[in-house]
Amino acid sequence: MxxxxxxxxxxxxxxxxxxxxxxxxxxxxxxxxxxxxxxxxxxxxxxxxxxxxxxxxAHRCGDNVLIGRSVELRYPERLSIGSNVSIHKQCYVDAYGGLTIEDEVSIAHQTSIVSFQHTWSDESLPIRDNPVTGAAISIGRDVWIGCGCRILSGVSIGSRSVIAAGAVVTKPVPSGMLAVGVPARVVKSIGRAAKESATIGNGPRMISHEPYTQHYQ
Incomplete structure (x- = not known):
């Protein structure tokens, strides 16, 4: 193109x-x-x-990586990023716990990716002074993350998935799925199988994803 x-x-x-x-x-x-x-x-x-x-x-960085203005990048030495990736303006990316972003990923503006969380077990200290624990985040190939999303520690997002704008992802998202909401839940498949299933019979029909819906409740 x-x-x-x-x-x-x-x-x-x-x-x-x-x-x-x-x-x-x-x-x-x-x-x-x-x-x-x-x-x-x-x-x-x-x-x-x-x-x-x-x-x-970065620990690893491929070709054709676009980083927009005012992107804050923490612990880049723990970041592995593929090729043809875009991270748009005003994103916050913290790779403290490890972060892998595969090829062909687009991350819209004002999204936060945080691979750590605060603990609060030591009551002699303010919560802000308690230790933090890291947990790696993995974002698969050909993922689109909408604006203003929050991707939290320990999460994996499967290949060719879409995270809708404003979603807060706290649990894994399987490949080929659309996840929306706070907290994010899978609402439908966007893969080839879903298109084929939707046209079987006399016309379009609803597609059930009960196993995924139950997993995210």
């Missing part, structure tokens, strides 16, 4: 690789400081700088 951002990545890949190597010579704290300053740059230079920095800071 012409005009897509990944075409620009392809055209300028040699320049980006050279920029990545030069930035890799800087200390990690300086690179993280430059990440913050990248918001002051125009769109394309800022996107290029964040991508090159991510290639150095």
């Amino acid at each position: 012409k005009g897509r951002g990944r075409d620009a990545f392809s055209r300028f890949r040699p320049v980006l690789r050279m920029m990545e190597k030069l930035l890799g010579l800087a200390p990690k704290p300086l690179q993280k400081w430059m990440w913050t300053l990248s918001d002051l740059l125009p769109d394309l230079p800022g996107t290029a700088l964040r991508y090159c920095l991510l290639r150095n800071l």
